[in-house]
Amino acid sequence: MFEIDSSRLDLAQEFKRKPFGRHSADLQRILNRMRSEPFEGHYVLLRDGRFGPWKLAQLGRRPQDPMTLTGHIFDDRHQAEWAVFKLRWQRLTGQELPLD
């Protein structure tokens, strides 16, 4: 299994600059790993209004199980993608991402 190199802050910065669209091959490997997390605990965004804000939540064990709010609220989807990237970075590397 591909492991994330926690020293590659350049790839984290690349994602922050552009969360959607073409990415470098090295960043894409990181994203593939992060976005393929298991169903239980998978991050999703909940939107109650037509155009935001977005609340971060995690899926339950099964599709019919309730979701759990994490407490994070975002005004736009770029913010949300970056916040989840940092959460997953910490979980998968064991180290906090030293970038805002």
Added chain:
Amino acid sequence: MLKIVGYTDRPSARPGEQLDFKVSCEGGANSFDSRIVRLICGDDGPISPGYKVVPVEAKVNGSYPGRQQKIDVGSYLLTQQPVTLHASAGFTLAAIVQGHWVDKEAPQVVLACHDLGHVGSVRGVALGLDRSGAGAVTVGDGRGQITLGTGRPLLPKHWYLLAASYDANDRRLTVIQRPLDRQFGEPEISEGSAVIPFNLPDMTAATLTIGASLLPGLSDRRQSQHHFDGKIEAPAIYAGYLDPTKINHPSWAPIPCIARWDFSRDIAAKIVKDQSGNGHDGELINLPNRAVTGANWHSETTNWRERPDLYGAIHFHSDDLYDMGWATDFTWELPNDLASGIYACELTTKDGGEDILPFFVLPPKGKVTASVAFLASTYTYLAYANSHHGYEDALSEVCYGALLELGPTEQFLKDRRDFGVSLYDRHRDGSGSCYSSWLRPILNTRPKRTIWNFNADLHITDWLQAIGQPYDIITDDRIHAEGVELLQNYRCVIAGTHPEYHSTAMLDAFERYQKDGGRLIYLGGNGFYWRIATNPAWPAAIELRRGEAGTRCYELPPGERYHAFTGEFGGLWRSQGRAPQKMLGVGFVTEGFDASSYYLRLADSFDPRAAFIFDGIGPDDRIGDFGILGGAAGLELDASDPELGTPAHALILASSVEHSNVFLLTPEEMLAGFPGLDAIENAKCRAELVFFETPSGGAVFSTGSIGWASSLSHNGYDNNVSRLTLNVLRRFLDPEPFA
């Protein structure tokens, strides 16, 4: 929480016809308002054209009393004729079953005989599974009830004989389960037996159900419960006691038969005949799966029509839904002078609830009121109806290239399985969904939703309105029913952003239209991809049997890929010799939902035959490097392929570029996996603009991208996507034949 929802009794109508509107106030409001509008644009996003409607003076505009309407979800078989069961003489029940959701921790009924007139505790008998998933029988005398199980949960997706008998002489109740394909460590038979502490009453007006039981004491409506998720075969009920360990097959026992059913007969029918001769025919409720392999199927054939005797099972699901069955709140007789168009009924409540339920108005039969028709992809809208797929599949995010988002509609549907599933979902027991019906609120076929299917198609009607082009609306369901007659008087037909699902009759109609010189503009991606089927017994539904090819969210088991409705082989049209490249010049190659891009002109675009298309567009212009999605080439993309039928003379005018790593080659394009499948490395992952002429003076223009229409409105409709589309439309409406 959606506070009000509704549906019409069918998707399309013509002037003079009636539409029934059925409304439920889910938020508790006791009244609601209705207003009929003509829909122009449904996209109310910050950089979008906005929600645009034209109010319609309609007799049904006004206020109505409101209430929440009930839903009976889950499939089962229900007999109509009252049953007499002399429990004092004993009885025997048997069936072959294959449980698919054994661990759901709820009772599941295979065959029930209950006195429904008795309010309160169960009065009667039910064979099924107990909460542990073991074979079980439940009996009740109306005061108390007992469930007796075998103590051994079934193995999921394995066949068992279940049987239960009651010996009235000593009040002994016995239940057995016998595996038909015994696995290592399984006993030959598992049994439970006990003397019950009360006498079971004789019943003279009981009701037989298969796959669920009914709540007793409801005189005004029907409510099922305790659904069995899985396959049931050859259920039967007998008068008198028979040692259940002596039963070899449920369909025969040396005691009088009360009722037995053979599900391999009349597979397309809604009524299942009782084979006992006692007339206990049953009606299937909520469209369970037929044409599924039975216990005696061992790969002899994959086509149920060749050996229906191997297809004696029905697969029931607790989340099957055909008809909500709601009461009609009002009926609108469409005025004779109502213009063809996409209309909607705006439903609102004082507590802030809103639902906007669309319907499609065609011109009077046999008439056209414009030279161009826009085809509303009603079968595709239906295929996606109330889809849960995105948030029930852990791989969605990596496929989409973005975090999953659940808006109010998705959150509502996640909590409300009783609104049914789409053709993209798996049932709760894990099996793929094969049916979708109109007779329910379809909450993702609405304006003010994601730019997808219906709401994306409204970008095209918005554009037609903006350029002043009169148009008629036609629909998939009406082409299926009426054939080429519906198309033939239009000089040009525009197919929308994602016309993905089509029946044989529809393809035949388009083939005839094209042969006769019809002009077709296809402003979408992943079009004409899957085959669907219909059935007069279930007129509001479509059926899909997804097979071993295609970009798909499940694959049906071997032997279950022929439609029950028609017997036709299901799956991709490409797999059946009718690839979309033949009809449109392009066919599906890739998809991605993170970012959209643009097209660059290719050498063919400078061919004199294409000059009319590029009038006013520079040779190096980026086509569609703008729009609501950020680009005209996005979401799902199609390209040409001569081997699949793109005509040799077709002009490949432009190709999209710079798609992300998320756009991967569709599986049917690969014979084996290989590195380099994404759009950065694989040149096949792109959209193409294609034009070709057809015999008899017709022509085809295809954009090969779902995203195309979302760029039409950019810069006040003054942009090269709008310009190019208008160039094509003007020429396609010119009666001068293409030579």
